[in-house]
Amino acid sequence: MGKGYLGSFINFKFKRIQSAITAAFLFLVLFTVLIIAAISFSLTYEAVEKNSREYTHQLIEQVNRNIESYITSMENISIMTLYNNDVREYLTRNDLSSEEEKVYSEKIKLLFDSILSTRKDISSIMIFGYNGRVVISNTRNITELNPYIDLTEQIWYKKAKEASGAAVVSSPHVQNILQDNYYRWVVSLSRELVSGDGSEKVGMFLVDLNFSVINDMCSKIRLGKRGYVFIVDREGNIVYHPQQQLIYSNVKDEMIDEVLNSKDDYFITNEGNDSRIYNIMNSVNTGWKIVGVSYINELVTNKSEIEHSHTLWGFICLVIATIISIMLSRRISLPIKRLESSMKQVEKGNFDIKVDIESSNEIGELSRAFNIMISKIKELMEQNVKEQELKRKSELKALQAQINPHFLYNTLDSIVWMAEAKNSEEVVLMTSALAKLFRLSISKGEEIIPVHNEIEHVRSYLIIQKMRYRDKLDFDIEVDPEIYHYKTLKIILQPLVENSIYHGIKNKGGIGSIKIRGKICNDKILLQVIDNGIGMDPEKVKRIFEDSGNSPRGSGVGVKNVNERIKLYFGKDYGLDFESELNHGTTVNVWLPIIE
């Protein structure tokens, strides 16, 4: 077994119909269960996947909305500043005394401070006039700029310049322009300020959003156990990522290029058990892409749970199907088995059984046909047995008739007389005829012999009888030599001749003559024994096969026996018929088939 088992398995033929049916059922069920389980699994899976994608989508949409609202509020502050008259005056008027300058500065700072006090998410608001005037409003009351940092080199500054008047949102960075005790992470919105008539660029506006606001928001989002949210900007720089450090130092990868290039709002990575769904959302104000990443195998909570239940139910179905199919196949195969066992009985020779399967299907039909067949066979067998018995009996009778002791005694007596009369020639003739008679009647124990032998047999008999009855009997044999080689039953003519002699000729005065004729007539062999004896009236002819049994000498047995034997061997188309006329003689026709 082992290695070769599968091979032998494929070639395996079921020895029992029940096994075959069960196997077929099982295969069908297995196939169906697998397909249904697969389809239902994928449907469930898809539904769950879609749900979780929608859930993720909603989450990142929420994140996006929050970010947008932060940015919008910053933009509003910038617009407010842009159109603020004090700011304009402060940045454009070169004729201000230092007293006035201070008043403006304080007014503006007051404005900014009041905004800051209502907005916990904003860490500082600043304006930098190109005329050198600066207003710094800060949650930690820092008023000095970092002397080592060149403002104009800062990205937010350069970008705002390039945008000439439009608001620019930076990526998160540390705010290092202040003389701070620590650099805070912020997202900056900057925009260049213009004069009231819009003709002149007068300064730079900067508002910083505490990045912790975004950081906290994103880090609190849980997408399953391992899922996370990250944000990249237009250029693919990471705005927020829980594992930013790992990515920068190449311990981990993030699919930033795929996110940037993705046309859909989601894509799925193919990493086997660690496959992830990336849900992407574009933030219009910032140009950021907010990405929700969730692990499929846990999102679809329970991918394994779904698999588990599908496998379990599939298995249960299979078990039930196995039981049902075994039961069904039993139901189907049981009548066949019963039929089979009945047939085995018949094989053993018991014809007395009857299968009682009361079913209207093919097997019921089959059993009925079987029953009929068995009863026919039984009938035929009985008939056959009867016939065989009959044959044996009639043969025996023929033999008995043959060795009629009277005949033998008379013949031997005649021989003795002839011998005493020194009539040796006749003794030889008679003895040899007797020998021939016996030899032919035995004919090596065969029942069927050539016509020729039968003729010789009857000839020997006639020779003996003629010698005994001398002047009272004459005979003559004329047989078409064509029929000599056809087969016939043995000892059919001799009993007829004997009958003719004892009943026809013996009681008649004068010489009796017996003619033996043989020819083909109507595609049958016709042998005739014709005597010119006393004949029979039609009454007697009718009863010839009935009462012959009652004949005192029993020779009538011969005629009946001959007829029966011929019919037994060759069928009822053949046999004897008599033509007889009282006082004129009798003709016995023996009809035989032409058998080579």
Place this chain on the structure above:
Amino acid sequence: MKAGVKFIFFVVIVIMLLFLIGEQFGYPISRREKVDQNTRIVVIYKSINTGYEFWDVVKDGIAVAADEFGVQVKVVGPESKSEEDVEKQIAILEKTIEEKPDAIVIVAADHNKMVEPVERAKEAGIKVITMDSGINSDVSECFIATDNVEAGRKAADQLVELLGEDADVAIINHVQGTMTAIDREKGVREGLAKHNIKKIHGPYFSDGLSEKAYRITKELILEKPEIKGIVGLNEASTVGAAMALKEMGLSGEVKLVGFDNSFDEIKLIEEGVIQATVVQNPFNMGYRAIEMTVKSLKGEKIEKWINTGSVVVTKENMYSIENQRLLFPFIDK
């Protein structure tokens, strides 16, 4: 074989096939995760009260990894300010062993004295991983640390770039005998030797105190004005040296390459007193310590030694996106 027996075989094979298919779909019938939400890992610091930002960032890395791998991680350590409270650390380790966590990540307070207690943890069937400061033994599954020799070489390379190849260089080391001190100095000397710089002064030991480094530097410069470059091998040594140079008006004249990362150092870099500092990656250290612990618990093959890397930060690159993250870790203050 009888038909019935064959039939049973057939059914068995069908069932086996079914399971095989199930397995193929990814349903783990025979597999059992060795690591799950019940897995407990204890990280033992040298001290949980040093006030060094470094260890807070390590903790961040640990927290991120714990989230990602879905394990329970607890950070413990002596409450003393000093990083050399070996006795307390041993006591905490012993207490931890009694708690029977799945793994212990330890920052060894002493290279030799911690060997025996750590081996006991291992005997108790607990996986041990060392981080930052190793022990003089092989029981640790993995050692996660900055390659300090490499970091030292980087510092030397940077100094040579600033000075050219013919200059006098002084090394201000921190605590004599500690692994980081030995390795960093080794790296610096290798790096300098590579550039054929032979005039090396020191090492002078600041004992991790910036005041002492300040005094050493001041005396050194006065004594040997030919010194044109200084390497400070830890934060205190670097800041102390920088303060001295600043005070003496030698900012930029005497090149200073330091180690580690503090706001003081950043300000000094901005001012141009410190030319460069070699910064480790504490976030990665924390993350990878947990990552390796989880892998080891799963029975995966892991490297014995993980280098979490170091970066040379200069005034020019300190505000690049990557370095901002490294220098200004985003932690709640």
